[in-house]
Amino acid sequence: xxKTEKASLAPIDPANQQTIDPYxxxxxxxxxxxxxxxxxxxxxxxxIAKQAGIGQGSLYRRFTDKGEICSALLRDSTGRFxxxxxxxxxxxxxxxxxxxxxxxxxxQVVDFIDQHAELLHLIKSEFVGKKQLTQFEHPFFRRVNVIxxxxxxxxxxxxxxxxxxxxxxVTALLSVLSPxxxxxxxxxxxxxxxxxxxxxxxxxIDGLVRKxx
Amino acid sequence: xxKTEKASLAPIDPANQQTIDPYxxxxxxxxxxxxxxxxxxxxxxxxIAKQAGIGQGSLYRRFTDKGEICSALLRDSTGRFxxxxxxxxxxxxxxxxxxxxxxxxxxQVVDFIDQHAELLHLIKSEFVGKKQLTQFEHPFFRRVNVIxxxxxxxxxxxxxxxxxxxxxxVTALLSVLSPxxxxxxxxxxxxxxxxxxxxxxxxxIDGLVRKxx
DNA sequence: TGACAATGCGGACAATTGTCCGTAGACTAA
DNA sequence: TTAGTCTACGGACAATTGTCCGCATTGTCA
Numbered sequence: 195x196x197k198t199e200k201a202s203l204a205p206i207d208p209a210n211q212q213t214i215d216p217y218x219x220x221x222x223x224x225x226x227x228x229x230x231x232x233x234x235x236x237x238x239x240x241x242i243a244k245q246a247g248i249g250q251g252s253l254y255r256r257f258t259d260k261g262e263i264c265s266a267l268l269r270d271s272t273g274r275f276x277x278x279x280x281x282x283x284x285x286x287x288x289x290x291x292x293x294x295x296x297x298x299x300x301x302q303v304v305d306f307i308d309q310h311a312e313l314l315h316l317i318k319s320e321f322v323g324k325k326q327l328t329q330f331e332h333p334f335f336r337r338v339n340v341i342x343x344x345x346x347x348x349x350x351x352x353x354x355x356x357x358x359x360x361x362x363x364v365t366a367l368l369s370v371l372s373p374x375x376x377x378x379x380x381x382x383x384x385x386x387x388x389x390x391x392x393x394x395x396x397x398x399i400d401g402l403v404r405k406x407x
Numbered sequence: 408x409x410k411t412e413k414a415s416l417a418p419i420d421p422a423n424q425q426t427i428d429p430y431x432x433x434x435x436x437x438x439x440x441x442x443x444x445x446x447x448x449x450x451x452x453x454x455i456a457k458q459a460g461i462g463q464g465s466l467y468r469r470f471t472d473k474g475e476i477c478s479a480l481l482r483d484s485t486g487r488f489x490x491x492x493x494x495x496x497x498x499x500x501x502x503x504x505x506x507x508x509x510x511x512x513x514x515q516v517v518d519f520i521d522q523h524a525e526l527l528h529l530i531k532s533e534f535v536g537k538k539q540l541t542q543f544e545h546p547f548f549r550r551v552n553v554i555x556x557x558x559x560x561x562x563x564x565x566x567x568x569x570x571x572x573x574x575x576x577v578t579a580l581l582s583v584l585s586p587x588x589x590x591x592x593x594x595x596x597x598x599x600x601x602x603x604x605x606x607x608x609x610x611x612i613d614g615l616v617r618k619x620x
Numbered sequence: 621t622g623a624c625a626a627t628g629c630g631g632a633c634a635a636t637t638g639t640c641c642g643t644a645g646a647c648t649a650a
Numbered sequence: 651t652t653a654g655t656c657t658a659c660g661g662a663c664a665a666t667t668g669t670c671c672g673c674a675t676t677g678t679c680a
Contacts, residue, residue: 217629238665238666238667239666239667239668240665240666240667241666243630248629248630249629249630249631250630250631250667250668250669251628251629251630251631251668251669251670251671252628252629252630254667254668254669255628255629258668259667259668319535319536322532322587323532323536328587328588328590328591329587330588330591330595331591356609356613358606358609359602359605359606361595361596362592362596362598362602362603362606363606363609363610365588365591365592365595365596366583366588366606366607366610369582369583369585369587369588370579370582370583372582374535374541374542374582375541375543375578375579375582377541378541378543378544378578379575379578382543382574382578383574383575383578385575389572389575390575392572393571393572393575393576393579394579396569396571396576397576397579397610397611397614397615398610400569400614401610401613401614401615402610402614405618430659451635451636451637452636452637452638453635453636453637454636456660461659461660462659462660462661463637463638463639463660463661464638464639464640464641464658464659464660464661465658465659465660467637467638467639468658468659471638472637472638
């Protein structure tokens with residue numbers, strides 16, 4: 195068998211966390227083409243392997259399901275988005291009240307979901323379906339969780355908000371930020387991005403502000 | 408072929424909406440046995456058909472997936488619960504403020520989810536996975552939705568709460584009442600039913616009460 | 621350079637889902 | 651009773667997922 199381009203799994207370039215694996219790119223390119231041609235739902239793992247010109251074993255060794263392929267397709271923009279979100283939430287505007295920064299972060303996340311709702315939805319479906327996990331355990335939500343929890347805890351310490359359990363509240367917030375709900379609100383109530391943002395802020399910002407009766 | 412007990416699909420007893428279909432019960436009994444023996448996850452539709460002693464076609468004609476079988480297994484208790492919930496929300500305690508009745512209803516729903524979390528979770532998974540629908544479109548959530556929307560709208564009319572979009576808010580509330588989140592809160596934060604109820608009420612009752620700054 | 625170990629590719633295969641259709645039995649009318 | 655129609659049963663079959671293992675290729679060491 196000719197194997198001039200044999201993929202090697204081990205070597206990792208530590209500089210950018212990128213595996214030097216020619217198959218990796220071939221798989222993602224194949225997936226991109228098929229997704230574009232037939233839509234996310236109508237593409238099977240088998241056909242992706244075929245399109246990439248590799249065996250199924252080689253495909254499954256790298257991606258256990260379509261969700262992971264979608265994650266990889268989104269990885270760059272997701273990574274950039276989260277890094278920027280963390281930066282904004284922490285360092286910059288450090289003089290703003292924590293609740294104000296939380297509101298900004300929520301708005302950013304809604305923006306991101308709005309842009310990638312369909313892919314995120316599939317990622318989530320595969321993730322919870324195959325891995326017996328909830329969406330909250332997905333790396334993306336985990337990172338957002340850390341950011342939100344930090345901001346909400348700060349807001350609580352500063353007495354900006356009523357007495358709550360930050361962990362519960364953040365999980366509830368993430369639940370409301372699920373792509374599921376976003377797509378449903380658009381479909382069922384023709385809600386715009388602004389409608390949805392407003393609804394979330396009412397519940398999780400205005401609703402938590404400490405007020406007197 | 409001997410067919411003394413051939414199932415007939417059409418005849419429906421209008422009195423109790425119950426199909427007179429011997430296969431129906433045989434399938435549910437088979438499923439109950441297998442579920443008990445091997446756990447929800449490890450039972451295939453094929454094995455249920457085998458256990459019931461019928462062909463796969465006959466099984467799929469009645470239940471398109473395991474979620475529907477679970478729904479059927481829960482149907483009686485679900486039906487009773489929803490009927491009671493509707494009764495309480497509407498007629499009785501009609502003099503209570505709507506927001507108070509909403510709080511009661513939420514507590515009831517949390518109770519119900521607490522009792523049936525695992526089955527509900529599987530029903531939901533199958534429902535959203537196979538049917539391209541969101542959990543909000545499931546009959547159970549639809550009926551709860553109607554109840555909650557009515558109560559919230561009443562509360563809004565009576566000026567009990569701040570200005571909100573009842574449809575959005577109820578969907579968000581249902582999202583937070585998802586079995587997913589319930590199981591996750593238990594697993595990740597060792598939350599009790601009371602913790603979770605309290606968290607939800609803080610967001611959706613206290614947070615919406617009209618107050619002045 | 622040849623022997624031997626390690627890697628990982630690829631496709632055969634088992635398991636499962638969901639569809640489809642030939643056909644047995646039930647029903648109806650003459 | 652018979653002929654014709656209809657229902658729906660059951661299992662063959664196609665499609666897909668995920669696993670496993672024989673074997674080719676690469677690397678190592680003498």
